[in-house]
Amino acid sequence: MAEEAVSSIPTHSSSSAAPLGHSVIPIVNKLQDIFAQLGSQSTIELPQVAVVGSQSSGKSSVLEALVGRDFLPRGSDICTRRPLVLQLLQTKRRPDGSEEEYGEFLHLPGKKFFDFSEIRREIQAETDREAGGNKGVSDKQIRLKIFSPNVLDITLVDLPGITKVPVGDQPSDIEARIRTMIMSYIKLPSCLILAVTPANSDLANSDALQIAGNADPDGYRTIGVITKLDIMDRGTDARNLLLGKVIPLRLGYIGVVNRSQEDIITNRSVKDALVAEEKFFRSRPVYNGLADRCGITQLAKKLNQILVQHIKTVLPGLKLRMNSALVSVAKEHASIGEIPESKAGQGALLLNILSKYAEAFSSRVEGKNEEMSTAELSGGARIHYIFQSIFVKSLEEVDPCEDLTDDDIRTAIQNATGPRSALFVPEVPFEVLVRRQIARLLDPSLQCARFIYDELVKISHRCLVSELQRFPILRKRMDEVMGNFLREGLEPSETMIGHIIEMEMDYINTSHPNFIGGSKAVEMALQQIKSSRLPVPVARQKDGLEPDKAPASERSLKARAILARPVNGIVADQGVRPVADIEKFTSSGSTTGSSWGISSIFGGSDNRVSAKEISTNKTYSEPVQSLDHSISMIHLKEVYS
Template sequence: MKSGLWDNMRKMVTLIDDLRDCGVQDYIKLPRICVVGMQSAGKSSLLENICGLDFLPRGDGVVTRRPLKLRLVHIQERLQPWAIFKEVPEKKFTDFTKVREEIDRLTDAKAGQKKNILPDPIELTIWSPDCPDLTIIDLPGITLIPLRDSDQPDNIEEITLNMCKRYCEDERTIILCVMPASQDITTQRSLKLARQLDPDGMRTIGVITKIDIMGEGSDASKVLLNEEVKLRLGYIGVKNRSQQDIINKVPVQKALRQEEDYFANDPRYAGIPQDILGTRALTEKLTTVLYQHIRKCLPDIIKEIDTKADECEDKLKLLGTELPRDQKDKVQLVFNLLQDYTDGFKNTMDGKYDKNEATITDEEKKIELTGGAKIKQMFNELYQEYADEKYHVTDCYLDKDIELADQLHQGDSIPGFPSFDSFLYLIVPQVQALIRPAQDVLDQIFQYMDEISQQILRKVFTRFPSVLDEISEMSRKVIESQRAKAEQVVINQIDAEMNYIYTNDEEYLTTKADLVFKQNTKTVDPKKILVRELRNRVDLYYKILIRNLRDSIPKYIGYYLVKQTLDKMQLVLYDQMNKSDNVFQMLEEVNTLLFINSSLSTSSKKDNNNKKR
């Protein structure tokens, strides 16, 4: 590989490794390689070949029982390789037999000693002059049947498949699909899974292991030449150490030389391109593909870092500065927070622009009206059905009901003239029925204002949950007090309409003659005339009343509940605070929020440092 290209690759891989060192992988998915395959496909031996070291556990059945996040760091100097586990960062391993023992210990500590498989990863970093710069995750092999006398559940196949899927479904992950040459690749679940997760084949490399133990007269040339199941990135054939080699403790470096000799001298692979044979070819392929993959993903990664940094800054602004120690400063802090709350509440209800809430996504543009616009929408719906031209309040009365009203209240008046008491008898119940809809609208607006108030309070007082409940109760009492005043005024208004009948409406006064029923025939039923006249008078007066109430009740609610609440809230809360020493004594940040504040500050610094790179 040309030195210039190699240097560029190292720079790209080093950049991603630097991001990992900064902890970016905790927030943003970074390019990596995941090794998937059936149980005993040769994944562990393949990883040892890539690393050039003998360090992975061996045994019968399932050996890899927790994912191993393996970060390989190539060092230029010919130093002795060393390894460090994330779970024991203070210990540096130079004896890789001890590394194998530590992997076994960490596996048993979480998964137990009875072959259970868990998704919690072991994280290991190896520095060596013989390994490439790669980050590889070795996943437990896809297991079809649970081992006898083990802790493996009956659905072990589903568990191992889902684990592979969870690690490999990210588009920034390169899938290294390991399959033994001794088995038909069309039956490999690992290859099927890879094709499901990567249907375009842009990030899947096939690796054919155990080529040296294929039967007489057979070879893997068709698979390697991509003639059976096509993969865009193709296949690489490798020869791992055999079980006898492992028993004889053949060093990995010697096994790699034997692999080169094998492919160079076996006539079955004499015509196969050398760049798809052997561990060295695989390492170069992985490095090249990873380099190209990083170049493709890097613009999006930078964009996500910028977004994450901005989010952290916004959250830090929301949490505010450190809690003051001096009592006077605490008082000032609370008053400032109350000012933020009342300003936010008022701005929301008035529909004013708030720069702190000005980030609107396409989804948020589709949401319903808020604040004062929402309240006006509720007002518009008040008595809306009664205001329809086709609505007649007396439709609920039969003619005989109106006749009965006249008979009951005729008294000593001259027959044939509608009694005023009859009019009251018919109109008053209908006016009384208007109280409940007005109270419903009042309750809706009260609940909506309380909801908005509580949302803003939770946001402003996020740091101080111990104080939040008390201040929330104070603010709710202000709204409740104004609700009670608004309700009394609304009821009084409707009571006045019931108990004092009067109108100056020109239409009503000028159309009195039209209210009398006209009949062209010579025979006229006096009762029908009376019924029609009463019916028309009640309908027309009711329409006037509805028109008036649809204007006046929103004004009363808007003034006594909405405006008076906004005008009084800050003053009342300030007064309550001055009387309550308890609030200032409770003004302590919870440990969780202190931790969040610290974490966000650290995260923000990391992201800003990464943005400068």
């Protein structure tokens, strides 16, 4: 339907405004109906006229006068509570000269309303269904077409009047809501603004002109309407207002005289009101020479001309946008394909969609999808990164000795010994402490599983098969099923991870080649101590140097000799032993048996060292002369004394 409407839009406008309006405005109305049904009004802006004004300013009376029939809800309080899109379509008279006037609602297709009082009741009922019966306001449209030979082709949008104080069920911010609703229409460049202001109020305080000025600051789209000219104060008139001398508008002003509330109560017809309006302007000499600015008839002609001219302005861009949108939609439709009518064909289509979805999911995991993003890791590459980088890093950050102090170790050993002192270090505290540290690996492992689950969920959301665009419910259901499937797989995965950690905690494999036992740990510790202390020979004292002024190497040797002082008064009489021998001696224990080493715990021969063994166990890095040897011995004796 939209394609037919676009193809029927004339490319070149004719010189006559009426024929163009008669051919173009109905096409625009048809497009508006199509977009309203599709709910895509904001995608393409269509030309229309929005009627704005404060509450009880006479907007509804102006619309009724344009139609020539009484069909809108009227009253002293707020009446227009939903936007009413009114499409006036001119029809031809019958050959016998009779007229056929009727209305159609978009929400009641095919039903014609020949009685305009029924149209009023349907508008009121539809408003109450959406906005409630206690003065509530809604932004959902009511679309009404009126076919009559007495109207010109115009599309008008009657918007709720601007109010200040909430009444009934209206929210406290009713004024802000109504202004936001009005701005959503009049801010569009394709929308003309019909600003209605009563003549018995100051034009500078007009809410309609104020909100129109915000949406159209240059005034290229605003038409001013001055109502209630017949109830102005005596001695005043609206001539300067109509001439634009107070607040100028590029499109000018039109003055009208509406039916009063008394006329509505007495059922005075709109036709009689139009006759009375004409008499009013003729009887007022001040309005002489302003015939083109006074009366409903002039307002209808001007609106038609301005709307047609506005359509001529926006027509090229409108047709271009619609053609590009049609091309895009046609490509999308071709990619989606046709819907088979038979059940067998529908089953095959469903199976094809599921197969494509599974292939898309698999290709994203395996990295074979051509549409994968190059800006970030995704799919299987992201899963690999989680395992190899995030998970490994989280494990490396777990310090096995964190929160494990010497006091904890000492307390664990003492608790394991019970009431007696232990000769050997028991294994129970080791297992207790190790289990506690192994348990710390559970949280990083569970976090890794959740990361993988989240990535799989993202992959399932990105596997959008083109056919699924036609079936949003199927797409939603597939997402639910896939999410439940992955969630059901996450629970046993977390349980299995917990079991693995429990298995590692229950059995400590001390037979593993990488496990370091107690004797091996002591041996490695002794080797590290020995390697950190290299043997240093006794340096010769240079001639002419005092002991206090000896080189740093000799002073270091003195310190080592002091540390290596024999326990039982044994003094070396032939030089200083190497550091290795000193360490061997000090580590093996004294001859008194008061101190004992690790080697005595694990068995072996007596580790006591006699003075003879100490004196005979000597090593020299180089031969020394007798003089140097005597000096060294004297020096050592002084040190030990």
